[in-house]
Structure formats: C-alpha cells, structure tokens
Amino acid sequence: MLNQKQTRWAVEQIMLLFPDAKPSLDARTPFQIAVSVLLSAQATDVSVNLATPALFAAYPNPAAFAKATPAEVEPYIKSIGLYHNKAKHIVAMSQKLMTDFNGIMPQTMAELTSLPGIGRKSASVILGDAFNVPAFAVDTHITRIAKRLKIAKEKDSVLQIEKKITKALPEDEWINGHHAMIYFGREVCSARQPNCQTCPLLEICAFGQDYVKQS
Ligand code: SF4
Incomplete structure (x- = not known):
C-alpha cells in the first residue's frame, strides 16, 4: 500500500499531467x-x-x-x-x-x-x-485508479478512498486533484486498456507492471 507521502506524490504527478483539468458539465449557476x-x-x-x-x-x-x-x-x-x-x-x-x-x-x-x-x-x-469549497468526490475513475495504485485496498468503500486521498493531499489540491484524476482515468488509466507503458506512475504501480508483462 502507498503511504501518505507516496499517495500525495502519485496524485500530484497526475495533476502535473493534467494541469488544466476542469469540470466537464456545462452549467452556469x-x-x-x-x-x-x-x-x-x-x-x-x-x-x-x-x-x-x-x-x-x-x-x-x-x-x-x-x-x-x-x-x-x-x-x-x-x-x-x-x-x-x-x-x-x-x-x-x-x-x-x-x-x-x-x-x-x-x-x-x-x-x-x-x-x-x-x-x-x-x-x-x-x-x-x-x-470552490475544498471537497473530493470519488467516482468510478478515481476508485479504479486508487485501487490499481494501491492508494486504497480492493475492499475499501468510496468514503474510505476519499479519506485516504484527502488525508494525504493538501486541502487546496482537492478540487484540482479530483478533476485531474478523472482526466487521467479517461485518458491514461482507462478501465479496459490502460496506457501503462507510457504512464509516469508505472514505477510504483504493481498492477501496471503486471499489465505490461502480460501484454
Ligand atoms: S501504470 Fe497503468 S494501471 Fe498503473 S496508474 Fe499507470 S495507467 Fe494506471
């Protein structure tokens, strides 16, 4: 399992990959x-x-x-x-x-x-x-990424995943971290065909290393 320092590093790497990640729903108010x-x-x-x-x-x-x-x-x-x-x-x-x-x-x-x-x-x-109130929503992308990276255990609930990430990440990174992880889940760590070969987190990701060996 990743400790808090490693979890923060992993999420911040994802934020560096998607610095402009933002909400994708069109709404004004x-x-x-x-x-x-x-x-x-x-x-x-x-x-x-x-x-x-x-x-x-x-x-x-x-x-x-x-x-x-x-x-x-x-x-x-x-x-x-x-x-x-x-x-x-x-x-x-x-x-x-x-x-x-x-x-x-x-x-x-x-x-x-x-x-x-x-x-x-x-x-x-x-x-x-x-x-703009700090909060960290855990969706299916974030759940999958957290489990693959061993930020969370396989049996952890979404609330446990939220707690592990928010404990590791400074409050002012929660909103951007959430959006960046969703982009990462859509574009890199997808459910069916993750791009592990080019993923900057491969060195700490046992799931990704196994996936690369098998493919
Ligand atoms: S190495 Fe693969 S499974 Fe691991 S985080 Fe990157 S894309 Fe996801």
Whole structure:
C-alpha cells in the first residue's frame, strides 16, 4: 500500500499531467451545477450537456422546477438514463430548496445531502465546482485508479478512498486533484486498456507492471 507521502506524490504527478483539468458539465449557476450533477449519475457528461440547454431554458431556476411535475420535466431529459427518477428528484430538490433554503443552494455537506437526489459524491462536486469549497468526490475513475495504485485496498468503500486521498493531499489540491484524476482515468488509466507503458506512475504501480508483462 502507498503511504501518505507516496499517495500525495502519485496524485500530484497526475495533476502535473493534467494541469488544466476542469469540470466537464456545462452549467452556469450553483443550482444548474446541482441539476447537471444529478443528471450525470450513470450517464455521460456529454449526454447531460446535450440535454441541459433546452432544460434550463424552460426551467432556469428552482422556483420554475418547483412548480413543475416530474412528467413535465421528463421530455427534456429522456435521452439520459434513469430519467424517470431523475425528473422526480430534480422537482423534489427544487421544492425543498424553495421551502427550506429560500431558493438558494446551500454550501455545506450536511445541507446539500439533505436534498433529494444528492448524495455525498454529488455534494462534493457541487461544493468544489459551484463554491470552490475544498471537497473530493470519488467516482468510478478515481476508485479504479486508487485501487490499481494501491492508494486504497480492493475492499475499501468510496468514503474510505476519499479519506485516504484527502488525508494525504493538501486541502487546496482537492478540487484540482479530483478533476485531474478523472482526466487521467479517461485518458491514461482507462478501465479496459490502460496506457501503462507510457504512464509516469508505472514505477510504483504493481498492477501496471503486471499489465505490461502480460501484454
Ligand atoms: S501504470 Fe497503468 S494501471 Fe498503473 S496508474 Fe499507470 S495507467 Fe494506471
């Protein structure tokens, strides 16, 4: 297993590879970021970005969504997976925002995760991308990379992975580290065909060394 110093070194190498990594969801306001994040569960960011311009033109803010029914929202997001539940969650989240938060997105983990459809990972993305509040969301890319690099154990939960990385990394690197690891997972350490031969982390990565031997 990598210790904290090695973990920090590994994530910082990834950040050096992708210094311009940034959010890939198109959204302007904190609320629109929250809706986009909610829509992106088990869907690609590209598919979300294709649907949201018309969605946000029809429903620009929580007040507009709060008055809608899920059935009215569904046609705008039908091209995205799980649209039925997502429409329900967006309307319910908007109604709670109107009743409990004066229509304004809250800025704490506890308040964000009290909203329908928003779990810890989504809340972390919202905190980081909408408010620049240090948070580290662990997605499937980051889970895979952390396990291959032995930052985390095979059986570790996403929360354990988040804790291991955030303990090792300075707070002001959490948001950029998260984005860089996602780029790295898409472009280098992909699920099916990782580019281990050219990966700068090969020297500390037993998984990658085995992969190179076998290929
Ligand atoms: S060596 Fe391969 S498996 Fe290891 S981090 Fe790099 S790309 Fe991923």
